[in-house]
Every structure is written in C-alpha cells, then in structure tokens.
Amino acid sequence: MTLDPVLSRIDSDLEAATDRLFDLLRIPSISTDPAYAADCDRAADWLVKDLQSIGVEVGKRPTPGHPMVLGHIDGGDADAPHLLFYGHYDVQPVDPLDLWDRDPFDPALEDTAGGTVIRARGSSDDKGQLMTFIEACRAWIAEHGRLPCKITFFFEGEEESGSPSLIPFLEEHKELMQADLALICDTGLFESRVPAIITQLRGLLGEELVLKGPDKDLHSGMYGGASINPIRVLTRILGNLHDDQGRIQVPGFYDGVPELSPELAKQWKALEFDHATFLGDVGLNTPAGEQDRSALEMIWSRPTAEINGIWGGYTGDGFKTVLPAEAHAKVSFRLVGHQDPHAIRENFRAWVQAQLPADVTVEFTGHGASKAGLMNTTHPAFEQSRAVLGAEWGHDAVFAGCGGSIPVAGHFKSILEMDTMLVGWAKDDDQIHSPNEKYDLESFRKGIRSWARVLDAVGS
Amino acid sequence: MTLDPVLSRIDSDLEAATDRLFDLLRIPSISTDPAYAADCDRAADWLVKDLQSIGVEVGKRPTPGHPMVLGHIDGGDADAPHLLFYGHYDVQPVDPLDLWDRDPFDPALEDTAGGTVIRARGSSDDKGQLMTFIEACRAWIAEHGRLPCKITFFFEGEEESGSPSLIPFLEEHKELMQADLALICDTGLFESRVPAIITQLRGLLGEELVLKGPDKDLHSGMYGGASINPIRVLTRILGNLHDDQGRIQVPGFYDGVPELSPELAKQWKALEFDHATFLGDVGLNTPAGEQDRSALEMIWSRPTAEINGIWGGYTGDGFKTVLPAEAHAKVSFRLVGHQDPHAIRENFRAWVQAQLPADVTVEFTGHGASKAGLMNTTHPAFEQSRAVLGAEWGHDAVFAGCGGSIPVAGHFKSILEMDTMLVGWAKDDDQIHSPNEKYDLESFRKGIRSWARVLDAVGS
Numbered sequence: 001m002t003l004d005p006v007l008s009r010i011d012s013d014l015e016a017a018t019d020r021l022f023d024l025l026r027i028p029s030i031s032t033d034p035a036y037a038a039d040c041d042r043a044a045d046w047l048v049k050d051l052q053s054i055g056v057e058v059g060k061r062p063t064p065g066h067p068m069v070l071g072h073i074d075g076g077d078a079d080a081p082h083l084l085f086y087g088h089y090d091v092q093p094v095d096p097l098d099l100w101d102r103d104p105f106d107p108a109l110e111d112t113a114g115g116t117v118i119r120a121r122g123s124s125d126d127k128g129q130l131m132t133f134i135e136a137c138r139a140w141i142a143e144h145g146r147l148p149c150k151i152t153f154f155f156e157g158e159e160e161s162g163s164p165s166l167i168p169f170l171e172e173h174k175e176l177m178q179a180d181l182a183l184i185c186d187t188g189l190f191e192s193r194v195p196a197i198i199t200q201l202r203g204l205l206g207e208e209l210v211l212k213g214p215d216k217d218l219h220s221g222m223y224g225g226a227s228i229n230p231i232r233v234l235t236r237i238l239g240n241l242h243d244d245q246g247r248i249q250v251p252g253f254y255d256g257v258p259e260l261s262p263e264l265a266k267q268w269k270a271l272e273f274d275h276a277t278f279l280g281d282v283g284l285n286t287p288a289g290e291q292d293r294s295a296l297e298m299i300w301s302r303p304t305a306e307i308n309g310i311w312g313g314y315t316g317d318g319f320k321t322v323l324p325a326e327a328h329a330k331v332s333f334r335l336v337g338h339q340d341p342h343a344i345r346e347n348f349r350a351w352v353q354a355q356l357p358a359d360v361t362v363e364f365t366g367h368g369a370s371k372a373g374l375m376n377t378t379h380p381a382f383e384q385s386r387a388v389l390g391a392e393w394g395h396d397a398v399f400a401g402c403g404g405s406i407p408v409a410g411h412f413k414s415i416l417e418m419d420t421m422l423v424g425w426a427k428d429d430d431q432i433h434s435p436n437e438k439y440d441l442e443s444f445r446k447g448i449r450s451w452a453r454v455l456d457a458v459g460s
Numbered sequence: 461m462t463l464d465p466v467l468s469r470i471d472s473d474l475e476a477a478t479d480r481l482f483d484l485l486r487i488p489s490i491s492t493d494p495a496y497a498a499d500c501d502r503a504a505d506w507l508v509k510d511l512q513s514i515g516v517e518v519g520k521r522p523t524p525g526h527p528m529v530l531g532h533i534d535g536g537d538a539d540a541p542h543l544l545f546y547g548h549y550d551v552q553p554v555d556p557l558d559l560w561d562r563d564p565f566d567p568a569l570e571d572t573a574g575g576t577v578i579r580a581r582g583s584s585d586d587k588g589q590l591m592t593f594i595e596a597c598r599a600w601i602a603e604h605g606r607l608p609c610k611i612t613f614f615f616e617g618e619e620e621s622g623s624p625s626l627i628p629f630l631e632e633h634k635e636l637m638q639a640d641l642a643l644i645c646d647t648g649l650f651e652s653r654v655p656a657i658i659t660q661l662r663g664l665l666g667e668e669l670v671l672k673g674p675d676k677d678l679h680s681g682m683y684g685g686a687s688i689n690p691i692r693v694l695t696r697i698l699g700n701l702h703d704d705q706g707r708i709q710v711p712g713f714y715d716g717v718p719e720l721s722p723e724l725a726k727q728w729k730a731l732e733f734d735h736a737t738f739l740g741d742v743g744l745n746t747p748a749g750e751q752d753r754s755a756l757e758m759i760w761s762r763p764t765a766e767i768n769g770i771w772g773g774y775t776g777d778g779f780k781t782v783l784p785a786e787a788h789a790k791v792s793f794r795l796v797g798h799q800d801p802h803a804i805r806e807n808f809r810a811w812v813q814a815q816l817p818a819d820v821t822v823e824f825t826g827h828g829a830s831k832a833g834l835m836n837t838t839h840p841a842f843e844q845s846r847a848v849l850g851a852e853w854g855h856d857a858v859f860a861g862c863g864g865s866i867p868v869a870g871h872f873k874s875i876l877e878m879d880t881m882l883v884g885w886a887k888d889d890d891q892i893h894s895p896n897e898k899y900d901l902e903s904f905r906k907g908i909r910s911w912a913r914v915l916d917a918v919g920s
Contacts, residue, residue: 224863225758312769319493362758434677434678
C-alpha cells in the first residue's frame with residue numbers, strides 16, 4: 001500500500017478532521033473535579049462512536065472512576081506488528097478562568113503571529129494529540145480499506161487525576177491488551193520544531209497536607225503571640241523544602257537518582273538546548289533548579305519538589321486579623337531514575353511530622369505515585385520512526401527526555417511487559433494546564449501525516 | 461439623681477433592649493467587603509434613628525468610605541464632664557461560613573452551659589458592646605429625663621477595615637468633637653469574670669503582598685525544575701519571619717519595644733493569669749510566642765507578626781501539577797511601646813525584597829498602620845469607674861493590658877488631645893472574628909448596668 005494518497009487525503013480532509021476534534025473539545029471532561037463526571041462519560045461515548053465510524057470494534061469499559069475506552073481493528077499482513085495506541089480524553093481544570101480570553105470549552109481557530117492555532121482546554125493535552133492518530137487511521141482505511149498493522153485503541157479518562165483505575169484495569173484485561181508495542185501521543189516537539197522520540201520520563205508523587213492548630217479561627221488581637229498559627233508553621237516547613245542551592249531536603253530523597261551517562265550527556269549537549277528562549281517565552285530568564293545542573297537536566301533528568309497550591313486564613317478582599325485553625329498545601333515531586341515514590345512519600349510525611357511544634361497536627365492525602373520511565377530504544381520501531389519523521393518536519397528526529405510524567409508507560413512495561421514509544425507534536429507554548437491552552441493547526445496536520453508515515457514504516 | 465431606679469428600669473427593659481440589638485445585628489455591615497457597602501449605610505441609619513429616639517441631636521456624616529454617626533446630648537450640671545463615646549457598627553467577614561451553626565445575621569438567644577448567649581456576627585464586636593452604653597443612656601433619660609453628663613456619640617463603620625476615613629474625619633471635625641474624656645466599649649473582662657479598665661493597647665500594621673514569577677501558570681512537567689515557583693519563594697520568605705525562639709526577624713523590628721516596668725510587672729503578676737485555661741479553651745496548651753516571655757506578655761506587651769491569609773496555585777478538589785504565576789499573603793504586625801508602624805512597613809518591604817531570587821517581583825498593599833496606645837490612668841474617671849464596677853460584677857475592677865488594637869484611642873490623643881478610657885464586657889470565648897460569635901446576655905445586662913454606674917460616678 002502506498003503512503004502518498006493517504007497523505008493527500010489527510011490534507012483534503014483536514015477541515016472535517018478539525019470539526020471532529022472541536023466536537024470532542026466541547027465536552028468539559030475535567031476528571032479531577034467530581035462535578036464533571038457526566039462530561040467525562042460523554043467524552044468516552046464520543047470516542048466509542050467515532051472509532052466505530054472507522055470500523056473499530058470498540059466499547060466503553062466501566063471503572064470505579066471514569067470509564068476506559070478499549071477497541072481493536074485488524075490490519076497489515078500476518079507478520080504485521082500489533083500496536084496499542086494510548087491517549088487520555090480527560091483534561092485539566094480551567095481555573096483561573098478569568099485569565100482565559102475565551103470559553104475554554106468553546107474551541108475556535110485563531111490566527112496568531114505563530115500561525116493558526118486551535119484554542120481550547122485539551123486542544124493539546126491530550127484530545128488534539130490523540131485525534132492525530134485516529135485521523136491517520138481514518139485516512140489509511142478510507143484510502144486502502146485497511147491499516148498496515150493491527151491496532152488496539154486504549155483511552156483513559158483519569159490521566160489528569162492520578163489514574164486511580166488504571167493499574168487494576170490493566171491487570172484485569174492483560175490478555176485483551178497484548179500487543180508488540182505501545183504508542184503514546186502526549187509529548188511535544190523538541191524546541192517546538194524538531195520531532196522528538198521520548199526516551200525517558202519523570203515519575204510523579206502528589207501529596208496534600210492540612211495543618212491544624214487551634215480548634216477554631218482566633219482573633220489575632222486577643223490570641224496573637226500566645227497562640228500558634230498553622231500558616232506560620234506551614235510556611236516554615238515548606239520554606240525548608242529546598243536549600244540555598246535548590247537541593248530538596250527530604251531525607252533520602254536523592255536515593256536512586258542516577259548521574260547522566262556520558263553517552264546521553266553527549267547526545268543532549270548536541271541538542272544545543274536554548275534555555276534562554278525556553279524560559280524567555282514565559283517571562284523568565286534564570287534556571288531555578290539545582291545550581292550545579294544544566295537547564296536540560298533540571299527539566300529532564302533531575303527530580304523536583306513543587307508546591308502546586310497553598311491556602312489558609314482570610315483570602316478575600318480587604319483584611320482580617322485572623323489566626324486560622326487550619327492551613328493547607330498541595331505538594332508534588334517529579335521523580336527520576338530509580339527513586340521510589342512510596343519511600344519518598346513516607347520520608348516526606350515523617351520529615352513534616354518531625355518539624356511540627358506543640359499544638360499542631362497534620363493530615364496527609366496521597367494523590368498518585370509513579371516511578372520514572374526509561375524507554376527501550378532498541379525496539380526497531382524507534383529507528384523506523386526516526387527515519388521517516390524528518391521528511392514531515394524538515395528536521396531529523398531526535399531522541400529526547402521529557403520532564404513530564406506519563407505513568408502509563410511504566411505500567412505497560414510492568415503489567416503488560418510491553419515497550420512504549422512516545423512521540424508527540426505539542427509545542428512549548430501550548431500552555432497545557434494553563435489558561436488559553438492551544439494546539440497549532442500545523443501540529444494537528446503534520447501530526448496526522450506523521451502518524452500515517454509511522455504506520456507505513458512500522459507496518460507492512 | 462439616684463442610680464437604683466435606673467438599674468431597675470434596665471432590668472425591666474432588658475427584653476426590649478435585646479430586641480433593639482437584634483435589629484442592628486440583622487444588618488450584615490461587613491466593612492472590608494465592598495459587596496456590603498449598602499448594609500454598612502443601613503447600620504448607620506439605624507443608629508441615627510435609635511439615638512434620635514432618646515433625644516440625641518444626631519446625623520450621618522459621609523466619608524469617602526462608610527459613613528460616621530455623630531450626635532450630641534446635654535446633661536448634668538454646668539460642671540458635669542463632657543464624655544465622648546465611641547463604638548463601631550461594622551463587623552468582620554463571616555467566612556468560613558460552613559463553620560457557623562446558624563446564619564451569622566439571624567441573631568438568636570441560645571441557652572448554653574455557660575448561660576444564655578446572643579449568637580450573631582457583631583454580637584460582641586462591637587454592636588452588643590456599643591448598645592450597652594446607648595441602653596444605659598436610654599434608661600437614665602427615661603428615669604430622670606436627662607443624663608448626668610454631656611455626651612457626644614461617635615460611631616464608625618470602618619474599624620474592621622483599617623479606618624481609612626477616621627483621621628481625616630477627626631481633623632475636619634476637631635471642634636465639634638471636643639470633650640473631656642473619650643469612652644470606648646470594645647474590650648473585655650479579664651479572664652471573663654473581672655471588670656477591666658484597659659491601660660495599654662497594641663498597635664496594628666497590615667501588609668498584603670503578591671509575588672509574581674512566570675507570566676502565566678505553567679505545567680510542572682514541562683517547566684518543573686527550571687522555572688521559579690512563587691509559592692516556593694513565598695513560603696521560604698515567610699518561613700523566615702520568626703526564628704526558632706519566636707523572635708521576629710525583620711531588621712529594626714524591636715526598636716522602641718520597652719521592657720515591662722517593675723510596677724506593671726508586679727500588677728500583672730498579681731492577676732495570676734491562667735494561660736492553661738486561656739489556651740485550653742481553644743484547643744491549645746503551649747504559649748507559642750517568644751520563648752523567654754510570659755503568656756500575658758505575649759498577648760499584652762510583646763509585638764507579633766502573623767500571616768493572616770495565604771493563597772496561590774490550585775486550591776480545589778483533587779490535584780493539579782501547576783507552577784502558578786503568582787502567590788499571595790496577608791501579614792499583620794501587633795505593635796507595642798514606641799514601635800513606628802511606618803518604619804516597620806518600610807523595613808518589612810525591604811526585608812522581603814532582599815530575599816527575592818531572580819525572576820520574582822513583589823507588590824505590596826498597606827492595610828492600616830497604628831501605633832500602640834498608653835492610657836492616662838491619672839484621669840479621675842479611671843479611679844471613679846474602678847470604684848463602682850466592683851459592685852456590679854462582684855470582683856474589684858483591675859487595670860489590664862489588651863493585645864488588640866484600637867487605633868482610635870491614639871487618634872483621640874494625637875488629634876483631639878483627649879484621653880480615653882476603655883472598658884468592656886466581652887468574654888474570652890465570644891469568638892469575635894470567628895464563626896459562631898456570641899455575647900453573653902450577662903455581659904449585655906451587666907454591661908448596661910455598669911455604664912449606668914459609671915455615668916453616675918463620673919457625672920453629677
């Protein structure tokens with residue numbers, strides 16, 4: 001089967017493909033907020049319907065949380081590889097809503113200095129990206145009546161909320177999900193230009209804590225000085241999370257953190273990463289991590305501790321001289337190498353406990369725990385894909401790291417014993433997880449065409 | 461004129477007096493929140509109407525903020541003293557609303573283990589307290605047709621929001637407000653039992669700050685490690701506000717903080733303050749201030765720094781791995797002796813600035829700045845009042861300190877050259893500024909009777 005007519009069909013069908021994506025983007029499938037559970041369900045139904053329209057045998061699989069979508073379609077010769085494609089249909093919350101220039105769930109094409117973009121929550125992470133693969137399959141089937149390989153489609157609705165149902169689901173459907181290689185489209189282009197095949201991912205550990213002091217809010221005139229203030233304690237403890245060099249102070253935190261191999265160090269150096277532009281695009285100029293590390297190490301190969309949210313006391317207009325009964329924070333850790341998220345969770349909780357003064361107690365809630373991931377770049381699909389992506393993007397594809405956390409890749413390996421290849425078309429300025437998220441129309445079009453090329457190269 | 465029939469009338473009129481207070485408590489006059497401006501205005505109107513009903517010549521005086529209420533009524537002989545009574549009709553915000561057992565603005569009498577209480581926001585601070593004075597005047601006039609002294613009534617509606625209009629108003633109406641002594645009913649009983657005449661007050665300085673880092677919220681997977689996180693910087697700076705001994709680290713903060721005079725130290729020792737009960741009532745047991753100070757010093761004569769509110773990043777349900785663009789805090793300082801609030805504001809801002817890393821900026825907003833107050837206990841009214849209060853409460857009255865800040869007393873001295881006497885009937889468990897604020901019916905009744913006694917003792 002030939003590739004060219006597939007590529008032409010992708011271009012001629014682009015407007016319809018964009019309309020399909022818009023339908024999916026209009027569904028506010030925010031998985032972390034229980035208020036949007038019905039919308040997550042609607043997004044799953046939409047995917048089932050769309051996959052059925054191209055002949056995939058597919059169904060919605062219930063979980064204790066949001067449903068999975070699992071489907072299969074045959075293709076290729078007897079010896080053609082069997083690929084499992086993973087994406088997630090859930091999206092991040094949209095607050096602060098007032099920083100959005102339009103309704104996050106009313107997608108539109110916008111002409112910008114950087115070209116035409118698709119503006120909506122989820123346009124890049126991950127609805128736009130997962131649709132590039134579905135559209136590539138649609139074009140192949142329309143043109144040739146079949147795909148060049150067997151494909152299992154697997155879509156999750158809890159990726160942005162710690163994937164509580166994922167592991168049990170994989171364990172339960174092990175046989176059903178066997179394939180030669182998993183494909184994930186949830187990453188980006190290197191420096192927004194160069195097609196990148198991801199070779200390592202960071203893990204993620206989320207912790208929420210509430211410090212409790214007096215049994216009610218107090219007046220700082222009457223009690224100020226004699227009563228402990230939980231916000232004061234919280235800032236003191238979290239203020240100690242990093243030392244002056246940016247190193248994380250939780251005991252044992254760096255256990256299992258590897259040094260960069262000379263080979264990888266050489267590869268990354270060759271990428272000539274421009275951190276001034278990377279940071280300059282978001283109004284910054286100084287790498288803020290460990291002072292003895294390169295910016296690329298800070299975001300790809302070094303672990304982090306971040307306070308993602310903090311609140312306590314009076315936060316409204318004006319002023320209130322209150323000593324609050326409670327103070328809250330959400331903290332997350334990006335993990336690398338062989339760091340053990342469960343050990344770090346225990347160490348972090350003990351480290352906080354050890355710093356509590358008299359009259360203050362703490363309660364913790366865990367939010368997901370995943371190890372870092374290292375891809376098997378010796379799988380033939382990696383070289384086959386690298387060879388064909390250059391033609392689409394005008395740059396040779398590179399093997400790159402990724403600072404984000406895509407725990408499913410690790411679970412595919414540990415539970416399904418399946419390698420994963422991550423390729424994606426997002427750009428650094430897509431503002432995923434932020435107001436005004438967008439996906440370049442170029443990412444969408446070339447992404448679809450790229451998958452068509454990869455299917456051609458990997459399949460038969 | 462005799463006192464006894466006035467006291468009897470106060471008792472027989474108590475139910476009607478309670479109903480009048482309830483009318484005032486139903487008005488949600490939260491001064492710090494612009495949404496309640498019209499309610500503040502209604503509360504002022506209510507006071508004008510009520511004072512007119514007892515023959516006071518009174519009017520509502522506009523300000524750039526909430527209106528003042530200023531009225532006058534003659535009384536006593538030619539040589540009778542002229543007293544100015546001050547109170548505030550505005551109240552604190554009510555959040556967290558879910559911790560209230562009833563609508564904060566639907567007052568009710570509740571029978572509790574400690575006796576019958578009036579439950580509502582403002583019942584103690586300050587509507588219930590100011591009404592004790594008005595009701596005492598009402599009883600005097602009803603019984604004897606006149607008061608034993610001339611009285612100017614002065615009510616403010618911005619006390620809980622930094623009194624922005626107070627100083628200009630006092631300067632503009634200097635002549636109109638001349639009197640021999642100011643009376644303020646906004647303080648409490650010592651250990652909830654002993655009538656206390658306040659001899660010193662702490663000052664108050666409020667500062668709000670917002671730290672700004674990246675120009676938008678970022679995804680901690682893509683930027684985590686290389687991008688500065690304003691919450692991390694905020695916790696690090698505010699975590700340094702106190703050292704391990706509880707001393708405040710802002711340079712020059714302790715300039716002008718006096719040691720307790722041997723005489724005052726002796727007086728306070730004699731009070732045998734029971735800090736175990738004071739803290740135990742709010743679920744605490746360890747004085748949390750400077751480790752080398754007594755609990756009474758911590759709340760009366762030592763300065764404090766408190767974080768009254770903090771917020772930034774994602775604070776909703778679930779988790780969001782965001783690096784926020786901003787982090788916010790509200791910080792206040794209680795001041796003593798000759799500490800200069802303006803110098804401390806400058807020092808605090810410089811201290812924060814000096815700790816900012818690259819790429820982080822800070823913006824400050826001031827919320828009020830008042831010096832500590834020292835009363836002139838040699839004014840005859842102090843001894844005259846101390847002599848008669850014992851009869852009402854069954855305990856000799858004491859001269860006590862107060863950890864709260866009532867800046868108006870200082871302004872009366874500096875602008876009107878008038879001394880102030882502070883007496884009040886609040887109890888430690890009134891939960892002012894907290895959910896479920898209450899005022900004991902006993903405080904209300906004995907408070908009214910106490911003012912009747914003070915008017916009798918001071919007047920002629």
